[in-house]
Every structure is written in C-alpha cells, then in structure tokens.
C-alpha cells in the first residue's frame with residue numbers, strides 16, 4: 001500500500017528532517033533525483049540524444065523552492081552537456097542561490113520562450129501553490145511546445161491537497177515528486193495531469209506520520225490479500241453470494257453482475273429475480289430463484305443493477321437490508337435508498353454503496369464536486385457505510401476514516417454494464433469474508449486491471465468482454 005500525505009503533514013516531516021541538515025541539503029537531494037530522471041527521459045527520447053548532452057531544456061522557475069529544485073536540476077543537466085534556458089515567471093521573485101548556480105554553470109536567463117524545447121521543466125509552483133497559475137505562466141505555456149514536460153513535485157496550478165483543477169494548470173508527461181505521494185498525484189483531474197509519477201527518496205519517510213491521508217493499493221496488496229481457496233475449502237466455506245439484479249426489462253444487468261460474482265472468490269452464486277432463465281443460459285453454475293426471501297442463506301448480497309425502482313425492488317431491498325450479512329447497494333437500489341433513507345434505520349451489517357456522481361448527488365444532496373475524497377468520506381460517515389465513488393480514479397471511503405484511491409482505472413471502463421460487473425465482484429469478496437472497504441478496494445483494483453488487459457487488445461471493449469477477462473486477471477495473482 002502506498003501512503004499519500006497532504007501538504008501540512010509533508011511540511012511537518014520536512015521541518016523535522018531539516019533540523020539535522022545544512023541549508024539547501026534537501027533541495028540538492030530533490031534536484032539530483034529530478035536531474036537523473038530527466039537524463040533517463042532524454043535518453044529514451046527518439047532522436048539525437050544519448051542523454052542530456054545536446055538536449056534543449058527550458059525551465060519555468062517560479063518564486064519558491066519548487067523553482068529552486070528546477071534550476072538546480074537544470075544546472076546538473078548543463079554539466080552533462082545540455083543547453084538550458086530559464087524563465088523566471090515572477091520576474092525578480094526567484095530562488096536566488098539556485099539561479100546563481102544555474103547561471104554559473106552556463107544556463108541562459110531569458111524573458112521569452114526559446115524556439116525549440118526538448119524538455120520543459122515545470123518549476124512554477126509546488127506544494128506552496130494556490131490553485132491556478134500566474135498569467136505570465138499561462139502565456140509561456142501556450143508558446144512553448146516541448147517534446148516532453150516534467151513537473152517538479154506536482155503539476156503547477158493544481159490543488160495539491162484535493163486533486164481539483166479549478167483553473168489553468170500544467171499538463172505533465174512525468175511528475176517527479178519528493179519524499180511521498182501527495183493527493184494531487186492520485187485524485188481527481190490533477191491525477192490526469194500528473195502523468196507518470198516518479199517518487200524520489202529524500203529521507204522524509206521516517207518523519208512522516210504513520211497514517212497517510214489516503215492509501216493507494218498495489219498489485220502486491222492484491223497478491224497478499226486475495227482469498228484463494230485452499231484444500232480444506234468447500235463451496236460453502238468459500239462463501240455464498242446472493243445477486244438480486246436485473247429484471248424482465250434489463251436481464252443483461254443480471255448476467256453481468258453474476259459474471260462479476262462468479263469471477264470472485266465466493267464458492268457459490270445464487271441469483272434471485274426475474275432474469276433467472278437468462279442468467280441460467282449464460283451461467284449454468286448459478287442457482288436461481290424468484291426472490292430474496294426464497295434464496296436461502298448467503299454470506300452477502302448485491303442488489304440494484306437493472307432492478308428497476310418500482311415496488312418490487314423496494315420490497316426486495318428491505319429484505320436484503322434485513323439480513324444480517326454484508327450487502328452491496330448499486331444503481332437502482334441507491335436511487336431507492338435516496339428516496340427512503342429511513343431504510344437504514346435498523347441496519348447494522350456492513351454496507352457498500354457504489355454510486356457514480358449522479359447517484360452520489362441523490363444520496364447526499366449535492367454532487368461530489370472536485371473534492372472527491374472529502375465528499376466520499378462525508379457520505380460514508382453520514383450513512384455509516386463504505387462508499388465506492390466511481391470515476392477515473394475511483395475512491396473507496398469507509399466510515400472509520402480509511403480512504404483508498406484506485407490506481408488501475410482505464411477509460412475503457414466508461415461503457416454500459418461495467419458497474420454491474422464490479423458490483424458482483426465486490427459482493428463475492430464480501431461473501432468470502434473480506435471486510436467491506438477492503439472488498440470494495442480490491443474489487444475496483446482488479447476490475448481496472450481486467451479492463452487494462454482487454455483494452456490492450458480491443459480498442460472499445462464492452463462490459464461482457466471485461467467480465468470475461470476477470471478470471472484470468474485474478475488467476476494471474478496466483479502465478
């Protein structure tokens with residue numbers, strides 16, 4: 001699991017670390033890492049470079065230490081043979097010592113953009129930044145057309161602690177950050193502007209508070225935590241999952257949700273609803289019945305995808321909520337819950353809600369907006385449940401304050417029916433005994449992995465193709 005820390009926590013850790021170090025020691029560490037990454041990128045750039053030698057570098061240097069990092073990295077690149085031009089975007093306000101070092105090495109200070117830039121180093125603002133960019137920086141970014149943009153610490157202009165991008169901001173190919181990940185690297189639109197993230201160790205780790213603001217799961221977490229069956233298991237010990245999804249009108253949702261559940265760790269999938277025959281045709285291993293009441297005992301339930309929002313689903317939702325087992329409420333079940341929040345009055349067993357933005361608004365009263373982690377946390381606390389807020393960087397927030405951000409999303413998931421598959425998979429993880437927030441996080445992670453695998457071969461895969469990929473993607477965890 002990768003931790004993610006907000007600016008105030010980074011500043012506290014940095015102050016502790018700096019106590020035992022000479023001035024500029026951290027900036028030199030940051031600059032050394034940044035320069036090394038730039039050299040590698042230049043080496044990999046198609047064309048003439050064997051590294052920094054001969055490359056044209058432009059530095060946009062802002063008024064703070066972020067500009068200092070950029071100038072000191074450029075100084076190192078100049079010493080490797082690069083030609084570098086720096087523009088101080090706030091004029092006189094620039095890191096004096098770093099600028100002197102840059103010029104002493106042969107760097108050129110300019111006021112207008114050079115005609116050719118291989119690599120642009122964005123040192124405009126870092127974690128001391130307010131969202132948005134000075135007008136001068138916006139103009140310069142419009143005139144420079146670099147082959148590659150490397151952001152120092154964060155893409156300048158983003159809101160570092162929320163991932164929001166309310167104004168102009170840099171769009172980086174690579175972001176080189178120092179000490180730890182920050183929310184902007186993993187959340188919201190800022191994450192899309194971060195590009196590939198390179199984390200440089202500057203010795204901050206021991207000084208960071210042990211719990212970050214957010215957690216980003218990794219493939220190793222999946223390998224360690226996935227509940228693979230063992231020799232002593234039978235279908236019941238692996239967990240029975242109940243799926244109350246689909247309807248005569250929307251049988252596809254039932255088929256996709258059961259496909260998601262079948263690819264998960266549960267040993268037995270029961271279906272309850274009007275699409276029983278269609279589910280059987282697609283998945284002969286699923287046992288079907290007409291209603292939740294006649295489905296027997298399960299270790300989890302999923303209700304909502306393609307269910308409709310009429311009386312019949314409202315009745316089934318009450319049945320599911322009355323059962324003392326974890327449940328996933330998706331799609332139409334979320335709409336019904338939003339209309340009748342009192343349905344949760346006596347609910348104690350774990351609950352996972354899987355809203356997209358519009359469903360979130362129905363439940364919470366306002367849209368998640370661009371402070372997505374905070375929004376998901378607030379809903380989880382209000383309803384005392386786990387919220388999986390869908391999006392390109394899906395967030396899982398638990399009422400105990402844990403927040404995960406999924407790093408595996410892929411635009412190929414933006415197609416009808418993928419949410420049904422995800423909901424079934426999460427329900428299967430719940431039936432296997434995985435705690436709610438972790439089940440939601442693991443489901444989202446593997447769902448994204450499967451989408452990536454399919455999208456590498458099919459430009460616009462459909463949900464059933466992503467569902468079909470899941471067993472192989474999950475199976476590979478065991479290799």
Ligand SMILES: NC(=O)C1=CN([C@@H]2O[C@H](COP(=O)(O)OP(=O)(O)OC[C@H]3O[C@@H](n4cnc5c(N)ncnc54)[C@H](O)[C@@H]3O)[C@@H](O)[C@H]2O)[C@@H](O)CC1
Pocket residue numbers: 010011014026027030062063064065066067069124125126127128129130131132133134152153154157178179202204
């Ligand atoms: N915290 C750490 O552990 C380390 C930080 N370092 C660097 O230091 C950076 C932080 O440096 P600073 O605290 O000097 O802050 P910044 O370099 O982010 O810049 C702050 C300055 O920019 C101005 N500013 C902020 N937002 C603006 C906006 N939207 N438009 C115009 N001006 C704006 C502020 O008034 C302030 O003068 C980090 O991002 C990183 O690059 C590294 O040198 C090494 C270690």
Ligand SMILES: Nc1ncnc2c1ncn2[C@@H]1O[C@H](COP(=O)(O)OP(=O)(O)O)[C@@H](O)[C@H]1O
Pocket residue numbers: 331356389390391392393394409410411412413414415416417418419420421422
């Ligand atoms: N642009 C995107 N990038 C990555 N993932 C996306 C994007 N848009 C949607 N998704 C994901 O696709 C799924 C869509 O679910 P949902 O909106 O419930 O669709 P449906 O109800 O049709 O199944 C979610 O897992 C969501 O996080």
Ligand SMILES: [K+]
Pocket residue numbers: 066122123124125126151152153154155156
């Ligand atoms: K920056």
